[in-house]
Amino acid sequence: xxxxxxxxxxxxxxxxxxxxxxxxxxxxxxxxxxxxxxxxxxxxxxxxxxxxxxxxxxxxxxxxxxxxxxxxxxxxxxxxxxxxxxxxxxxxxxxxxxxxxxxxxxxxxxxxxxxxxxxxxxxxxxxxxxxxxxxxxxxxxxxxxxxxxxxxxxxxxxxxxxxxxxxxxxxxxxxxxxxxxxxxxxxxxxxxxxxxxxxxxxxxxxxxxxxxxxxxxxxxxxxxxxxxxxxxxxxxxxxxxxxxxxxxxxxxxxxxxxxxxxxxxxxxxxxxxxxxxxxxxxxxxxxxxxxxxxxxxxxxxxxxxxxxxxxxxxxxxxxxxxxxxxxxxxxxxxxxxxxxxxxxxxxxxxxxxxxxxxxxxxxxxxxxxxxxxxxxxxxxxxxxxxxxxxxxxxxxxxxxxxxxxxxxxxxxxxxxxxxxxxxxxxxxxxxxxxxxxxxxxxxxxxxxxxxxxxxxxxxxxxxxxxxxxxxxxxxxxx
Amino acid sequence: xxxxxxxxxxxxxxxxxxxxxxxxxxxxxxxxxxxxxxxxxxxxxxxxxxxxxxxxxxxxxxxxxxxxxxxxxxxxxxxxxxxxxxxxxxxxxxxxxxxxxxxxxxxxxxxxxxxxxxxxxxxxxxxxxxxxxxxxxxxxxxxxxxxxxxxxxxxxxxxxxxxxxxxxxxxxxxxxxxxxxxxxxxxxxxxxxxxxxxxxxxxxxxxxxxxxxxxxxxxxxxxxxxxxxxxxxxxxxxxxxxxxxxxxxxxxxxxxxxxxxxxxxxxxxxxxxxxxxxxxxxxxxxxxxxxxxxxxxxxxxxxxxxxxxxxxxxxxxxxxxxxxxxxxxxxxxxxxxxxxxxxxxxxxxxxxxxxxxxxxxxxxxxxxxxxxxxxxxxxxxxxxxxxxxxxxxxxxxxxxxx
Numbered sequence: 001x002x003x004x005x006x007x008x009x010x011x012x013x014x015x016x017x018x019x020x021x022x023x024x025x026x027x028x029x030x031x032x033x034x035x036x037x038x039x040x041x042x043x044x045x046x047x048x049x050x051x052x053x054x055x056x057x058x059x060x061x062x063x064x065x066x067x068x069x070x071x072x073x074x075x076x077x078x079x080x081x082x083x084x085x086x087x088x089x090x091x092x093x094x095x096x097x098x099x100x101x102x103x104x105x106x107x108x109x110x111x112x113x114x115x116x117x118x119x120x121x122x123x124x125x126x127x128x129x130x131x132x133x134x135x136x137x138x139x140x141x142x143x144x145x146x147x148x149x150x151x152x153x154x155x156x157x158x159x160x161x162x163x164x165x166x167x168x169x170x171x172x173x174x175x176x177x178x179x180x181x182x183x184x185x186x187x188x189x190x191x192x193x194x195x196x197x198x199x200x201x202x203x204x205x206x207x208x209x210x211x212x213x214x215x216x217x218x219x220x221x222x223x224x225x226x227x228x229x230x231x232x233x234x235x236x237x238x239x240x241x242x243x244x245x246x247x248x249x250x251x252x253x254x255x256x257x258x259x260x261x262x263x264x265x266x267x268x269x270x271x272x273x274x275x276x277x278x279x280x281x282x283x284x285x286x287x288x289x290x291x292x293x294x295x296x297x298x299x300x301x302x303x304x305x306x307x308x309x310x311x312x313x314x315x316x317x318x319x320x321x322x323x324x325x326x327x328x329x330x331x332x333x334x335x336x337x338x339x340x341x342x343x344x345x346x347x348x349x350x351x352x353x354x355x356x357x358x359x360x361x362x363x364x365x366x367x368x369x370x371x372x373x374x375x376x377x378x379x380x381x382x383x384x385x386x387x388x389x390x391x392x393x394x395x396x397x398x399x400x401x402x403x404x405x406x407x408x409x410x411x412x413x414x415x416x417x418x419x420x421x422x423x424x425x426x427x428x429x430x431x432x433x434x435x436x437x438x439x440x441x442x443x444x445x446x447x448x449x450x451x452x453x454x455x456x457x458x459x460x461x462x463x464x465x466x467x468x469x470x471x472x473x474x475x476x477x478x
Numbered sequence: 479x480x481x482x483x484x485x486x487x488x489x490x491x492x493x494x495x496x497x498x499x500x501x502x503x504x505x506x507x508x509x510x511x512x513x514x515x516x517x518x519x520x521x522x523x524x525x526x527x528x529x530x531x532x533x534x535x536x537x538x539x540x541x542x543x544x545x546x547x548x549x550x551x552x553x554x555x556x557x558x559x560x561x562x563x564x565x566x567x568x569x570x571x572x573x574x575x576x577x578x579x580x581x582x583x584x585x586x587x588x589x590x591x592x593x594x595x596x597x598x599x600x601x602x603x604x605x606x607x608x609x610x611x612x613x614x615x616x617x618x619x620x621x622x623x624x625x626x627x628x629x630x631x632x633x634x635x636x637x638x639x640x641x642x643x644x645x646x647x648x649x650x651x652x653x654x655x656x657x658x659x660x661x662x663x664x665x666x667x668x669x670x671x672x673x674x675x676x677x678x679x680x681x682x683x684x685x686x687x688x689x690x691x692x693x694x695x696x697x698x699x700x701x702x703x704x705x706x707x708x709x710x711x712x713x714x715x716x717x718x719x720x721x722x723x724x725x726x727x728x729x730x731x732x733x734x735x736x737x738x739x740x741x742x743x744x745x746x747x748x749x750x751x752x753x754x755x756x757x758x759x760x761x762x763x764x765x766x767x768x769x770x771x772x773x774x775x776x777x778x779x780x781x782x783x784x785x786x787x788x789x790x791x792x793x794x795x796x797x798x799x800x801x802x803x804x805x806x807x808x809x810x811x812x813x814x815x816x817x818x819x820x821x822x823x824x825x826x827x828x829x830x831x832x833x834x835x836x837x838x839x840x841x842x843x844x845x846x847x848x849x850x851x852x853x854x855x856x857x858x859x860x861x862x863x864x865x866x867x868x869x870x871x872x873x874x875x876x877x878x879x880x
Contacts (some may be wrong), residue, residue: 443516
């Protein structure tokens with residue numbers, strides 16, 4: 001059954017209904033509403049957990065609210081990364097929950113300098129976008145030497161030089177155990193349990209209490225058989241990797257496998273597929289012919305495909321900006337909650353190098369509006385002051401009739417932003433779609449209003465024609 | 479040699495039993511080889527408590543067998559089908575194109591090839607403009623010498639970059655650009671039709687009044703070629719242009735700005751004039767970081783609705799992947815860590831295109847030759863990839879890179 005919205009009433013009936021506020025909400029009904037919107041966790045209701053009379057209800061609630069894709073935590077002593085926890089195949093059906101973390105690999109044949117270099121690049125990767133920082137998430141340590149002692153030392157060294165949680169990668173259980181023994185306080189993800197080592201890896205997963213990835217490239221029957229074996233033996237925190245094949249030999253297989261597994265989890269209630277999916281675009285370095293740029297290109301393309309089609313964690317080798325930048329932005333886009341309008345902070349944006357005679361324009365704070373408008377202004381190489389008015393995240397087109405673009409807000413922003421001190425003129429350019437507010441804005445602000453074009457792509461032309469010394473002079477005099 | 483005569487045979491047996499148990503405990507099994515025991519009766523008495531101790535195995539030994547389960551293939555049923563739209567006309571069909579293309583026809587979500595086939599793989603059209611326009615440098619360098627000559631530009635796309643279809647944009651007809659009259663625009667169309675033999679899509683300037691005039695003129699000179707007009711929208715006088723197109727052999731793209739209700743509304747209006755098989759729809763797309771998620775989701779919803787039976791949305795989907803270049807990250811000079819814009823641009827367009835493929839696009843409009851090549855490769859890998867060999871990647875964790 002595809003995921004269906006649960007009614008808050010159904011949840012409310014099973015809550016204590018004491019309105020004790022321990023969860024931080026005003027009452028149990030408010031908590032129920034937040035629960036069905038996936039905005040809070042059931043465990044915040046402490047009485048439900050602590051008082052035995054609620055045991056049954058707690059179990060029922062868990063069943064109703066648990067995501068079809070299990071959520072698993074990977075931890076270092078400083079950070080937690082959550083993977084999975086997804087409810088739906090398509091983002092419009094609810095929202096996606098945990099943005100696909102990206103792990104950057106290092107291996108045990110690298111020098112300390114090289115390890116530090118890669119860790120630093122991964123840790124310091126940061127791109128500011130819509131007022132948010134886009135970053136990377138994990139370090140994957142691979143055993144290339146096949147020497148347990150070397151691996152143990154490398155894992156220890158990496159762990160003491162990064163705050164990121166780790167993925168420990170080897171198919172040799174002795175190596176995995178050596179790695180686990182190096183970080184007794186962490187909760188790394190083990191990669192991987194296979195058809196050849198499952199007995200020992202299950203044993204280790206239990207002994208160290210760590211999540212494991214089941215890897216069965218090209219064979220879904222074995223993948224789910226291994227998953228069932230792990231579950232039957234008490235290993236519940238598992239992730240699945242059906243194999244990331246890059247290029248002609250299997251990109252299609254990989255797309256199919258990820259799509260089928262997620263379909264089974266979300267729509268067919270098939271428990272053995274209900275786990276986070278791990279993608280390894282890094283295999284491009286093994287299978288793609290050509291120079292490193294070519295390998296990186298296909299690694300990036302494959303990673304993008306997997307961000308869209310259901311990977312809950314990616315392991316990559318490339319640390320080039322051009323490869324990672326589109327991926328973290330794509331990930332941000334795809335994992336944005338479609339139920340909420342994406343807005344940007346209201347306030348003053350300085351574009352280019354404006355001076356005291358540069359234009360002052362206003363727009364709304366719907367993120368898309370803002371990015372298109374500012375993008376058009378930048379593309380036209382116009383130096384200006386752009387005032388982003390709080391329209392409650394609504395596009396200008398709808399904000400005008402919906403009374404979300406208010407002249408008094410414009411007036412307030414002109415003052416608080418300090419733009420009055422930055423320019424000598426008192427002319428405000430407003431969006432063409434807000435033309436009918438021109439008079440009201442003039443009254444509220446005391447500034448002269450110049451109505452801009454209907455579409456922001458025409459701003460450069462508009463400025464070229466209308467922002468001349470004569471016209472500024474004329475408007476300032478009138 | 480065991481020497482325990484004092485306690486007689488019983489003592490020996492007891493001693494042996496304890497040794498055997500000890501060995502069993504330590505090694506799990508004990509094989510007696512070349513041992514002769516000469517007694518009439520040998521009774522090994524093993525204490526019950528000790529037996530329990532022996533057979534108590536460490537947890538791992540309980541896992542003797544790998545569970546054997548089959549992966550159950552997804553079960554799904556889709557009732558709707560996207561119409562097939564034919565583009566271009568060959569000589570036998572009254573045109574002069576050397577091929578025709580069919581898009582659409584899907585009855586499954588995008589690339590659900592585990593449930594069936596895709597009747598017509600998505601096609602990629604290359605953009606050509608009727609005047610020299612601002613292009614990102616990494617695109618411009620491939621067309622520098624033909625930017626003033628749309629016919630040559632189109633020829634470059636087909637002959638050098640293997641374009642299957644040309645997207646001619648008559649941007650100069652914009653009243654605010656050059657205001658090129660419809661008759662001159664029509665001449666450009668004729669030139670391009672002469673220069674290349676692949677099917678042609680003709681785009682206006684986006685001015686709803688001027689586009690109607692331009693489309694009427696160009697459709698007359700392209701009579702019989704089954705060209706695509708890009709695009710009709712709700713701001714246009716549809717009773718004028720759609721009525722004019724009623725008896726022409728042309729396909730239209732119905733454009734709406736990321737709004738499914740408007741997409742349905744426009745399609746329904748067009749049904750009064752045109753058969754469904756002559757309508758594609760463009761629900762609008764933006765590049766990564768510039769609203770991709772809105773376009774992606776509207777496209778995905780449109781296609782899923784169509785497959786669930788929404789008859790107003792059962793049209794091939796057009797994606798203006800070129801919009802990816804509006805992202806600053808695709809063309810701006812940035813700190814060296816982010817790499818040269820010559821690669822950022824193409825990867826931006828490639829991934830934006832890939833996202834539209836996975837959301838349901840059938841017809842991609844694109845610009846950069848390398849992005850186009852990659853997308854064609856991806857489509858072929860999806861459709862006709864070779865089978866996997868697990869050994870190709872099985873030991874990726876231990877590979878040495880570099």
